[in-house]
Amino acid sequence: MQFTSFLQDGHLTVALTGEIDHHCAKRYIQSIAAKIEAYVPAVCVLDFKEVSFVDSSGIAVVINALRSMTQIEGKLVLSGLGEQPMKVFRASGVDKLVQIKEAVS
């Protein structure tokens, strides 16, 4: 599991990488929650540009980040989704809960 993050103008961007499955999901969930708790951003962007695969564990990563952002009355945005992650999020209805921008068609 590798990720980078940066804060600019109250926007926290977390850039995820690789394949997100159950093997790494818990660490992603904890790391993202810690970043949100530390920076209390108005907006958190999960950037999936470098993510090549997600399964339903990726849904849990997004739902947990959404829960953290809702608690601080902030907004969660997903960006840079490739076809496979987008299909998983559509099949599970995540696309109806969270704003998605810059999805790769």
Add this chain to the structure above:
Amino acid sequence: MKFENYMTLDFPSKSCNEAFARSAVACFAAQLDPTIEELGDIRTAVSEAVTNAIVHAYPDELGTVTLRCRILKGQTLDIVVKDKGVGIPNIEEARRPMFTTGGSDRSGMGFTIMESFMTDLQIMSVPGKGTTVHMRRKLQRRK
């Protein structure tokens, strides 16, 4: 012989084997010349089934997960993921979207994803004996 090719893998229920299992099936399925989308769907469904076995079948100890793939006539990939773990007491409940007995790192969407990404899904389980997930995916014949 009703099938054209097959392979079987046995591996311990370690989470690092989730990526191995879905990659192995993708390599085996490559001989059917699937589209990138079909390959993505198969990898996702295998990941869900194998993760279920790793997380739920053997909650307190390592056990063996068996993955069997067969190529059936008519461009159909047949996949079985089998464990000898605790079993599922109520399959109907387990198939319900958002239902999970796992922690907050589980979404309860595994069976929903398997159902929507594969052509056919059957689950057989006996509490105390284990679970077998049987999936099929018919692939498009490319010109």
